[in-house]
Every structure is written in structure tokens, then in C-alpha cells.
Amino acid sequence: MKTIRIGLIGTGIIAHQHVANYRKIPGVELVAACDLDRSKLETFCDQYSIPVRTTDYRQLLERDDLDAVDVCLHNNLHAPISNAVMAAGKNCYCEKPMAGSYKDAVAMKKAAEHFGVKLHIQLNMMYGPQVNAAKKLVERNRLGKLYHARSYGYRRRGRPYVDGYAEKEFNASYWAGHGALYDMGVYHISQLLYLMDTPPVKRISGSIYQELAMDEGRRKTSGFDVEELGVGLVHFEDDLTLDILESWAIHGGPFPMSSLHGSEGGLQFTESPAGPKGPGKQVLRYFSEIEGYPAESLLDVSAEAYRQSKIDPNHGYYQDSQAHWIGVLRGAIEPIDTPKIALQTMLISEGIFLSEQLKREITADEIPELSQSIAVRQQETDFGTLDYPPYPFY
Numbered sequence: 211m212k213t214i215r216i217g218l219i220g221t222g223i224i225a226h227q228h229v230a231n232y233r234k235i236p237g238v239e240l241v242a243a244c245d246l247d248r249s250k251l252e253t254f255c256d257q258y259s260i261p262v263r264t265t266d267y268r269q270l271l272e273r274d275d276l277d278a279v280d281v282c283l284h285n286n287l288h289a290p291i292s293n294a295v296m297a298a299g300k301n302c303y304c305e306k307p308m309a310g311s312y313k314d315a316v317a318m319k320k321a322a323e324h325f326g327v328k329l330h331i332q333l334n335m336m337y338g339p340q341v342n343a344a345k346k347l348v349e350r351n352r353l354g355k356l357y358h359a360r361s362y363g364y365r366r367r368g369r370p371y372v373d374g375y376a377e378k379e380f381n382a383s384y385w386a387g388h389g390a391l392y393d394m395g396v397y398h399i400s401q402l403l404y405l406m407d408t409p410p411v412k413r414i415s416g417s418i419y420q421e422l423a424m425d426e427g428r429r430k431t432s433g434f435d436v437e438e439l440g441v442g443l444v445h446f447e448d449d450l451t452l453d454i455l456e457s458w459a460i461h462g463g464p465f466p467m468s469s470l471h472g473s474e475g476g477l478q479f480t481e482s483p484a485g486p487k488g489p490g491k492q493v494l495r496y497f498s499e500i501e502g503y504p505a506e507s508l509l510d511v512s513a514e515a516y517r518q519s520k521i522d523p524n525h526g527y528y529q530d531s532q533a534h535w536i537g538v539l540r541g542a543i544e545p546i547d548t549p550k551i552a553l554q555t556m557l558i559s560e561g562i563f564l565s566e567q568l569k570r571e572i573t574a575d576e577i578p579e580l581s582q583s584i585a586v587r588q589q590e591t592d593f594g595t596l597d598y599p600p601y602p603f604y
């Protein structure tokens with residue numbers, strides 16, 4: 211088995227999760243890490259025994275011993291630094307959302323094609339037993355003709371930083387671009403796009419809100435100017451629709467989880483409850499009709515990963531995003547086309563933001579014209595100014 215050598219850029223909150231995931235995959239070596247914050251970098255590298263440390267990502271990119279570079283930075287740095295990673299000839303794994311705007315995300319996809327490297331976007335809700343089972347049901351026509359999907363995500367009061375968890379950059383459009391739709395919405399939307407085989411979008415309408423009070427001190431520190439609630443309606447080709455409801459904070463009870471509906475059946479995701487010895491029973495709800503009677507089955511997918519791992523040696527590469535990426539880097543599996551799905555997800559989010567701005571429905575054709583780059587172009591650091599070139603950057 212080929213050892214895969216990884217370099218990480220950004221050693222903040224999510225980078226810890228990435229390391230935990232890499233450590234579960236045999237044959238992955240964490241070689242180098244970078245963060246502008248020297249003390250955070252040193253603590254991180256000491257904790258995970260990462261030998262090479264630098265505050266300047268350009269030094270990390272000069273190394274010739276990396277199979278891939280993992281970008282764990284604020285959203286509006288995804289495009290500039292992922293582009294630099296790919297321009298250096300390195301395979302790139304980037305956190306979600308793909309970028310801060312559709313235009314920035316397009317530049318990333320073009321960079322991967324131009325430099326002939328692999329690009330993978332962390333959209334972790336396309337993996338694991340429930341999604342694998344859902345994909346199987348769709349592919350084997352258990353749902354019949356698909357006509358509607360619901361992308362739902364709920365937090366009662368969970369705005370990053372102002373309500374507790376995470377850093378202040380999550381809430382400032384300068385760094386993050388947008389809020390709930392980018393933080394959680396992209397997972398739910400991309401999951402359904404994956405199941406529906408990324409159908410072409412025709413038109414989008416939507417709205418975004420920030421209405422609930424918050425701690426004013428924290429609002430000021432973070433410069434909170436993003437949405438806490440996003441809603442949308444997407445029309446695809448072939449009379450397929452998707453409604454979106456994504457909340458960081460709302461005065462309201464839990465929304466149902468995402469679902470997909472067809473002429474012959476429907477499916478709905480469920481929470482995976484924690485049990486005393488790890489995750490509890492994982493169940494996918496499947497709706498159909500038996501002899502004219504509405505029927506609901508609970509598909510127990512808990513043991514699927516274990517059972518399939520005995521049959522298919524590559525099955526583990528479909529259990530989470532990073533495992534998938536390592537499988538792709540080893541050449542063991544064909545990649546799920548995450549840049550394509552992530553870009554379509556960006557198109558939908560951008561359609562909602564533009565619809566809010568222009569107070570009307572937006573056609574898919576308008577979005578590439580209207581979308582603007584909002585990527586960070588310059589960053590002041592202890593070692594000077596980092597400049598990120600405008601597009602086209604090559």
C-alpha cells in the first residue's frame with residue numbers, strides 16, 4: 211500500500227478533525243503544516259508529531275515530498291491558496307464551501323484542469339452507510355422518477371462564535387463570504403445533488419435572514435454580517451425541484467432531515483444516535499406502497515460498513531471524505547466528482563444570494579455573469595504581505 215504524504219495549510223479547529231481522520235487511515239503520513247499563527251502551529255505540530263512547520267505556505271509548497279496539500283483555511287482563502295497549491299503541481303484537498311463565491315469556485319476547477327492535478331472538496335455528507343444505501347436505492351430505481359428533494363438543516367441557536375463554538379471569522383463576510391448556507395447548507399445540498407446525479411439547474415429563488423438578537427459585544431468583535439437562515443427553491447431540468455431551509459438560529463422546533471421523493475418511493479435521512487459503545491443504530495427511512503397501502507420501512511444500515519468491508523477491500527474509501535481522497539490518491543478508486551458537485555452547490559447558494567439581492571428569481575445562465583470574486587487578495591503577515599493574483603492567475 212502506497213504511503214500518502216500530506217501537508218496541511220491552516221491548523222485551526224477543523225484541521226484537528228482532519229488529523230483525527232487521517233490517523234484512522236493506514237499509510238497516511240503528516241509531513242508538514244503551516245499556519246500564520248506561530249504558537250498555534252507549534253502546539254498543533256507538537257500534539258501530532260508533525261516534523262516540518264512553517265508560517266509561510268509558499269515554503270510548504272516548495273517541498274517535493276508531498277502527495278497532496280490539505281487547505282483548512284477561511285472560505286475566502288480557499289480559492290487563492292488552493293490555486294497556489296495546484297499551480298505548484300500539487301494535488302489539493304480543500305475544505306467546504308468550495309470558495310466564497312461561484313466565480314472563485316470556477317477558478318479552482320479551471321486550475322485543477324489547467325495544471326493537471328487532482329482537486330477534492332470536503333463534503334462529508336456524501337459518504338457513510340445512510341448515503342451509500344440511499345444511492346443504491348436511487349440507482350436501482352426504488353424511487354422511480356425523482357421529482358422533489360428537501361435540503362434541511364437545523365440549529366435552534368448555534369451561530370458560530372456569537373453563540374459559542376468556533377472563531378469569529380465564520381461570521382464576517384470578508385473571510386467567510388456567507389453564513390448558514392455555506393457552513394451547513396453545502397453539506398445537505400451536495401448530498402442531494404450527489405443522489406440526484408447533479409441535474410442541470412434552470413432557475414433559483416430564495417431569501418436570507420439575520421433577525422435574532424445576539425450578544426452585541428460578540429457581534430462587534432466578529433463583524434457579524436452573514437445569514438443565520440437561508441431558504442430557497444431550485445428548479446432543475448426534467449421538472450425536478452429542491453427546497454432548501456438551513457438554520458443556524460431560529461425560534462422554531464427541529465426541521466425534518468433531508469429527503470428525496472420519487473414516483474415509486476421516497477427516502478429520508480435520520481439522526482444517527484450515539485449509543486453507549488459508539489454510534490447507535492443507523493437507519494434510513496424508505497417510503498413506498500404495498501398493495502395500495504402507504505408503507506414505511508426502516509432500513510438498518512448499521513452493519514453495512516463492516517459487512518461490505520469483508521467483501522470489498524475498497525469499501526472503506528466510501529466511509530468519509532478523507533478516506534475517499536486517500537483512495538483516489540492511491541489510484542484504488544475512481545473519484546466521486548466533488549469539484550463538479552461542489553460547483554453546482556455554489557451555483558445554487560449564489561442563486562439564493564443573488565435572488566435576495568435582486569428580489570427576483572435568477573436563471574442559472576445569469577449566475578456566471580453576475581457572480582463576483584470575493585476572495586482575499588492580500589494578507590498582512592509577520593513576514594510581509596502575501597499577494598494573491600487575480601484571475602486568470604496563470
Ligand SMILES: NC(=O)c1ccc[n+]([C@@H]2O[C@H](COP(=O)([O-])OP(=O)(O)OC[C@H]3O[C@@H](n4cnc5c(N)ncnc54)[C@H](O)[C@@H]3O)[C@@H](O)[C@H]2O)c1
Pocket residue numbers: 219220221222223224225244245246247250265267282283284285287305306307376377379392393589596
Ligand atoms: N470549525 C468547524 O467545525 C468546521 C467544520 C467543517 C468545515 N469547516 C471549514 O474549515 C475551514 C476553516 O475553519 P476553522 O473553523 O478551522 O477556522 P479557524 O479560524 O479555526 O482556522 C483557520 C486557520 O487558518 C489560519 N490562516 C489564515 N490565513 C492563513 C494563511 N495565509 N496561511 C496559513 N494559515 C492561515 C489561521 O491562523 C487559523 O489558524 C472553513 O472553510 C470552514 O468552513 C470548519
